[in-house]
Amino acid sequence: MATSCGFESHRPHHSYTTTKGCLLVSVARICNLKVDSNVTNKARPMASADQLKALIKAYSQGDDAQFHSIAMQIAAGEARVGHGKLAEELRELIDKSRVRLPSAGPSPIPMARPRGEIADLLTVTYPHIHLQDLVLNSKTRKTLDRVIREHKTIRDIRAHGLAPRKKLLLVGPPGTGKTMTASAIAGELSLPLFVVRLDRLITRFMGETATKLRLIFDAISQTRAVYLFDEFDSIGSERGLGNDVGEIRRIVNSFLQMVEQDASDSLIIAATNHPAILDRALFRRFDDIVQYSLPSTNEIQTTLKFKLAGAKTSTKVNLVKLSALAKGLSYADVTRATGDALKHALIEGRALTHADLLSSIAERKAALLHRNSKR
Numbered sequence: 208m209a210t211s212c213g214f215e216s217h218r219p220h221h222s223y224t225t226t227k228g229c230l231l232v233s234v235a236r237i238c239n240l241k242v243d244s245n246v247t248n249k250a251r252p253m254a255s256a257d258q259l260k261a262l263i264k265a266y267s268q269g270d271d272a273q274f275h276s277i278a279m280q281i282a283a284g285e286a287r288v289g290h291g292k293l294a295e296e297l298r299e300l301i302d303k304s305r306v307r308l309p310s311a312g313p314s315p316i317p318m319a320r321p322r323g324e325i326a327d328l329l330t331v332t333y334p335h336i337h338l339q340d341l342v343l344n345s346k347t348r349k350t351l352d353r354v355i356r357e358h359k360t361i362r363d364i365r366a367h368g369l370a371p372r373k374k375l376l377l378v379g380p381p382g383t384g385k386t387m388t389a390s391a392i393a394g395e396l397s398l399p400l401f402v403v404r405l406d407r408l409i410t411r412f413m414g415e416t417a418t419k420l421r422l423i424f425d426a427i428s429q430t431r432a433v434y435l436f437d438e439f440d441s442i443g444s445e446r447g448l449g450n451d452v453g454e455i456r457r458i459v460n461s462f463l464q465m466v467e468q469d470a471s472d473s474l475i476i477a478a479t480n481h482p483a484i485l486d487r488a489l490f491r492r493f494d495d496i497v498q499y500s501l502p503s504t505n506e507i508q509t510t511l512k513f514k515l516a517g518a519k520t521s522t523k524v525n526l527v528k529l530s531a532l533a534k535g536l537s538y539a540d541v542t543r544a545t546g547d548a549l550k551h552a553l554i555e556g557r558a559l560t561h562a563d564l565l566s567s568i569a570e571r572k573a574a575l576l577h578r579n580s581k582r
């Protein structure tokens with residue numbers, strides 16, 4: 208179904224679609240009847256091949272208005288030739304197909320796919336991960352739990368004239384779970400995740416960023432989802448902007464204004480590795496500032512356990528020693544080291560050993576030292 212914000216929605220398991228499908232099948236049967244029936248029969252059904260083609264086209268394009276208009280024409284045609292019962296049945300199906308489920312609330316929303324101009328600005332995924340897939344400190348978990356609970360109860364919260372917390376700024380070093388958090392929130396709420404790559408948006412649409420931001424905020428208000436503004440510091444930084452300070456100010460001001468006006472049920476999540484270069488005014492617009500940090504040795508141990516779950520390991524794997532060695536790595540580094548070790552063991556057709564993990568962690572540490580020495 209096309210919506211004015213430039214999204215196509217698909218309702219694969221939606222009762223609305225099912226009823227429309229029924230209607231389509233009924234009409235197809237009528238046409239079949241026509242083909243089979245004697246051509247000399249004056250009171251034959253009226254659905255023509257053109258009508259059927261137009262109906263299928265409207266259905267596949269999600270053009271509701273056109274779909275209903277053609278279906279009504281067919282029903283009227285049946286009534287005219289005295290097929291009152293059939294006409295009545297068709298009208299009932301048409302009426303049913305117009306009934307939609309309420310869109311607010313935590314129930315899964317229609318699949319949405321950006322099209323046209325907005326498709327250049329957003330990428331969509333439908334995450335299935337949950338908060339429990341992340342290793343988080345208890346404060347961060349509590350903050351995120353509260354946001355999710357508020358969105359699961361959004362109908363009641365709105366009914367009392369209140370607004371759920373919905374604007375989060377995630378701050379922390381690379382590979383600590385910011386993007387994964389946005390996915391997990393979308394997964395928990397069965398919402399699509401739209402990622403806005405601000406850095407690309409700004410460099411690609413120099414001078415037009417405010418207009419493009421408007422398009423994104425129109426989408427935010429019209430399609431309930433989680434919107435992740437990744438690399439959020441791009442709008443507070445002069446890097447990549449050719450030092451056009453005027454443009455930066457315009458972008459920051461537009462963002463501040465739009466985020467302030469937003470009254471939708473969507474969640475707006477911004478993520479950054481460089482909070483220091485963000486305009487202070489931006490911080491005030493968020494309901495929660497969520498801090499991420501490199502994992503402690505305990506958190507590394509939990510991560511190793513998570514990532515090794517289901518893998519065939521030799522009994523001599525010492526997670527305590529490995530966690531101490533891995534200190535300083537990010538969750539992403541630990542995840543990659545575990546994956547590398549596991550692949551190595553699989554290639555050799557044996558169980559994963561302590562030595563496999565030791566060598567892949569040492570490799571990651573060396574890469575980290577190399578990265579740091581280049582800074």
Ligand SMILES: Nc1ncnc2c1ncn2[C@@H]1O[C@H](COP(=O)(O)OP(=O)(O)OP(=O)(O)O)[C@@H](O)[C@H]1O
Pocket residue numbers: 340341342343379380381382383384385386387388478479480510538539540542
């Ligand atoms: N807290 C975490 N718990 C478990 N796994 C994690 C966590 N953080 C990161 N990972 C692992 O590392 C991968 C990359 O993490 P993610 O993309 O969320 O990092 P990020 O904070 O967004 O980094 P960047 O700042 O570079 O964008 C994840 O897909 C996941 O496998």
Ligand SMILES: [Mg+2]
Pocket residue numbers: 385386387437478
């Ligand atoms: Mg990220």
